[in-house]
Amino acid sequence: MTDDAYLFLLDDPAVSLGVPPAAVGELACMETPAVRAWLDAQGSTPTAPELRLLPPEETGAVPEGAERLPLPLSDEELSRVRRRLVPESPAGLEEELLAFRDCADGRDGLIGRALAAGVPPHRIVELTGVDPATVTAAAGG
Template sequence: MTDDAYLFLLDDASARLGVAPAAVGELACMETPAVRAWLDAQGSTPASPHLRLLPPEETAAIPEGAERLPVPLSDEELSRVRHRMAPEPLARVEEELLAYRDCADGWDGLIGRALAAGVAPHRIVELTGVDPATVNAAANR
């Protein structure tokens, strides 16, 4: 596993791998000279349907031989990438977890639903800011 996310180009734009950077919103790395030069060298643009982005824990899925570039993402940018990649049921629960930051009422049920839906405990901690021990206790109930 690497600490960097990766931009990469897919031959088949219809493949469901990674997320289009444009779908994530503004990313600081997209404005860097390194990314702009890489895109120019590939004959691509930030809006290309072939351009995709994967978080560090998913980069092993990049097809062998695909053009790729490691890019640093802020914690907030990385959270948005992960959220866009989540399947719809998980994405809805993740939205609730993000909203949880603003209220503490009913956290027990929400964390239980998130765990039951398959959201990883470390992701719940990342989204809510809840103490990892609290999430682990809920997971062990």
């Protein structure tokens, strides 16, 4: 087993092997001259759908003959890669959806109170991230 993660290219981007680097977030190594040169040589980009990443303990799964590049990742970066490899549970997603519902409950009332207090609509859009049409609808409701 190697201590390095591997960046590699799949023939078929629909294969669910590894993690797309873009899904992991910022990786310091992706901007290094070595990685840039490797990507250029492969005719690829950091966001290409066929570009994948596996942690050291999973590098045996890299397909035979696949173009690959060893990457030294920090402990925090490796942790993010490993978390993305674990499928998200439906129960966890349902909990997030319930929390979102609870958070969004009463949104229109809050927007209406803010408008009544004199907060300009453009500022409500900036603060909440809601669509301007939502602010307009809340003003009428």
